[in-house]
Each structure stands twice: as C-alpha cells, then as structure tokens.
Amino acid sequence: MSTVRTVLGDLAPGEFGVCDAHDHLFLRSPRLPGQELDDVGAARAELAAFRAAGGTSVVQWTPYGMGRRAADLALLSRATGVHVVCATGLHQAAHYPPELPDRLAGRLAEVFVSELTEGIGTSGVRAGLIKVAGGFHGLDAHARRAMTAAAEAHHATGAPIAVHLELGTAALDVLDLLCGESGVPGDRVILGHLNRSPDLVVQRQAADSGCWLAFDGPSRANHATDWRMPEAVRALAEAGFGDRLLLGGDTVVAQARSVDGGPGMPHLLRRTRPRLVAEVGAEQVRRILVDNPARAFAVDWRQAG
Incomplete structure (x- = not known):
C-alpha cells in the first residue's frame, strides 16, 4: 500500500490534506549568512500560522x-498537528563546505537510501523524498553525480525525487538524465521553480513526461511567481495537466517568515489560493493543494526499515 513517509511515520495519502508541497522550516547555507532558519520557536509559530490558515x-x-x-x-509536527515530510538528498555544491561533497563521493546513494529507510542520524526520523539540484541552464558534474545517486536511491526505495531548478532552467536536461538515462518514471520526479522561467512551451514539454510541476515561491518580487503563475496554471490545466501541478511557499530565510513580518507559509493559502480560485476555479485548486500532493508524495515503499 502506498503511504506518505512523514517525520512521525507513514501516513495514508487520504490523511495528507491541504499541502504546502515545497517549504523549509530549518535551513542554513554559506550562501545565506546571517539569514539561517534555525529558530525552533519561530518554526513552531510558522507551522501554527499555516495550520490556522x-x-x-x-x-x-x-x-x-x-x-x-x-x-x-x-x-x-506532534505539537502543531501539521504533517511534515523531511528530505534527504544533496543541493548544489555552493551550499556546502568544499570538503563535504568530496567526503560523500562514491556513497551518495547509500546515504540517501539509509536516510529513507533507517533514519536520519540518531533522530529516528526517516526521509520521505530525495532533493537534488540543477544549475543555470545545465548540469555540472556535481549535479549529475547527485542526480545519478538519487535515481539509484529511487530504484531501491521508490522515493520521489524533488529537483531545484536554478531560476527555473534546465528542466529538460534534468528529465533527460533522470527519466531518460536513469530510468526514473516521470511521475516520481517533482520539478521545483519551473515557474521562475515562465516558458509555457518548456512547461508543457516537461509535463508531457508525466512529472510534477511545483509552482513554488509565491510572493517573491524578483521572480515571475504571483503575477505570472495564475495564467501558467490555467494554461497547463486547459492543456490537460491539471493533475500534475503542486503549490509551495519555499520560505528560505528568516525574514520571509510570517512571524517575522514576511509572507511565510500562510501566504500560500491566504493570498495565492483565492487568486488561483478566481483563475481556474475552486475544484482545480483543491486538486492542486490536496489530491495532487497526496499522489506525488505517496510511495509503495521498498526496503522499509
């Protein structure tokens, strides 16, 4: 039976509910000095605000x-009643100390599988997806290694692979590698940030693979998110891809949290949802927020720990 692997255990897809399909409660990177998401109290308040919305x-x-x-x-998750899914995987090399990718070389797939099936460190929490990243209009050697390992881990566990597309680019290169060379089924790949490069032709080509298109990061003035997203969602739905769309907030810095004065996770439901309802109707939006993520993140797990 397919289940969504949350931080509190496996969950029936029908219990997943209204989903923010791409966000961050905790995150740190050398590329974002002084902007880390590492405050447990703020994370709890943000989850509670999302729940209230x-x-x-x-x-x-x-x-x-x-x-x-x-x-x-x-x-x-236990304190707020919000289901949370955690990722394994590897981001772009720039997000790590130089020695870390080298230290993991040759055993990336092993690490991913272990975190999906046995748990992350001593926490006992198992990851429910694999996150990797492409580059700007291409894939460097680091990205190819990480994606190849992610494909191997997918084949061993069934886990979905979520991909950060740099400024929304290189979607077709990613699909060539994951689905073409590595044999990952299209419906096990989630492309993030595709809306940041609002090319409807590429979006439809990507959707043809059967992959999921995550329209994430609304409220960002420097990307084509809020103001271009509704028309893209409508065009994809009218083209028959309404069952492949996901929505996420992608909060990556502390200042973006609603509890710190930013839009945060609640923005997805308070502002983005009604705007999309006006564009494509309440039923389509319900599918994007409820039905689609339940299918995208549900897995018939193999090698379950």
Missing part, C-alpha cells in the same frame, strides 16, 4: 547537510 501538511525540501533538524521536525 487551513493547512494540514508541509514538505520540507532541506536536504543533507543544510540544517534539517530532523528530531525537531518530529517534535514540531
């Missing part, structure tokens, strides 16, 4: 080595 589940895409705080995720 009608949210039920959050998928955290923070991968290996970027401050996931898996044990705290479990405590926060």
Whole structure:
C-alpha cells in the first residue's frame, strides 16, 4: 500500500490534506549568512500560522547537510498537528563546505537510501523524498553525480525525487538524465521553480513526461511567481495537466517568515489560493493543494526499515 513517509511515520495519502508541497522550516547555507532558519520557536509559530490558515501538511525540501533538524521536525509536527515530510538528498555544491561533497563521493546513494529507510542520524526520523539540484541552464558534474545517486536511491526505495531548478532552467536536461538515462518514471520526479522561467512551451514539454510541476515561491518580487503563475496554471490545466501541478511557499530565510513580518507559509493559502480560485476555479485548486500532493508524495515503499 502506498503511504506518505512523514517525520512521525507513514501516513495514508487520504490523511495528507491541504499541502504546502515545497517549504523549509530549518535551513542554513554559506550562501545565506546571517539569514539561517534555525529558530525552533519561530518554526513552531510558522507551522501554527499555516495550520490556522487551513493547512494540514508541509514538505520540507532541506536536504543533507543544510540544517534539517530532523528530531525537531518530529517534535514540531506532534505539537502543531501539521504533517511534515523531511528530505534527504544533496543541493548544489555552493551550499556546502568544499570538503563535504568530496567526503560523500562514491556513497551518495547509500546515504540517501539509509536516510529513507533507517533514519536520519540518531533522530529516528526517516526521509520521505530525495532533493537534488540543477544549475543555470545545465548540469555540472556535481549535479549529475547527485542526480545519478538519487535515481539509484529511487530504484531501491521508490522515493520521489524533488529537483531545484536554478531560476527555473534546465528542466529538460534534468528529465533527460533522470527519466531518460536513469530510468526514473516521470511521475516520481517533482520539478521545483519551473515557474521562475515562465516558458509555457518548456512547461508543457516537461509535463508531457508525466512529472510534477511545483509552482513554488509565491510572493517573491524578483521572480515571475504571483503575477505570472495564475495564467501558467490555467494554461497547463486547459492543456490537460491539471493533475500534475503542486503549490509551495519555499520560505528560505528568516525574514520571509510570517512571524517575522514576511509572507511565510500562510501566504500560500491566504493570498495565492483565492487568486488561483478566481483563475481556474475552486475544484482545480483543491486538486492542486490536496489530491495532487497526496499522489506525488505517496510511495509503495521498498526496503522499509
């Protein structure tokens, strides 16, 4: 039976509810000095605010080595009643100390599988997806190694692979590698940030693979998010891809949290949802927030620990 692997255990897809399909409660990176998400109290308040806005589940895409705080995720999920999914995987090399990717070389797939099936460190929390990243209009050697390892881990466990697309680019290169060379089924791949490069032709080509398109990061003035997203969602739905769409907030710095004066997770439901309802109707939006994530993150797990 397919289940969603949350930080508190496996969950029936029908219980997943209204989902923020790409966000972060904890995150740190050398590229974001002084802007870390590492405050447990703020994370709890943000989850509570999301819950009060009608949210039920959050998928955290923070991968290996970027401050996931898996044990705290479990405590926060239990305290707030919000289902939380944690990621394994590896981001771009720039997000790590130079020695870390080299230290993991040759055993990336082993690490990913272990975190999916046995748990992250001593936390007892198992990851529910694999997060990797492409580059700007291409894939460097680090990205190819990480994606190849992610594909191997997928084949061993069934876990979905979520991909950060740098400024929304290289979607087709990612699909060529994961689905073409590595044999990952399209419906096990989630492309993040595709809306940051609002090319409807590429979006439809990507959707043709059967993958999921995550329209994440609304409220960002420097990306084509809020103001271009509704028309893209409508165009994809009208083209028959309404069952492949996901929505996420992608809060990556402390100042973006609602509890710190930013839009945060509640923005997805308070502002983005009604705008999309006006564009494509309430039923389509319900599918994007409820039905689609339940299918995207549900897995018939193999090698379950």
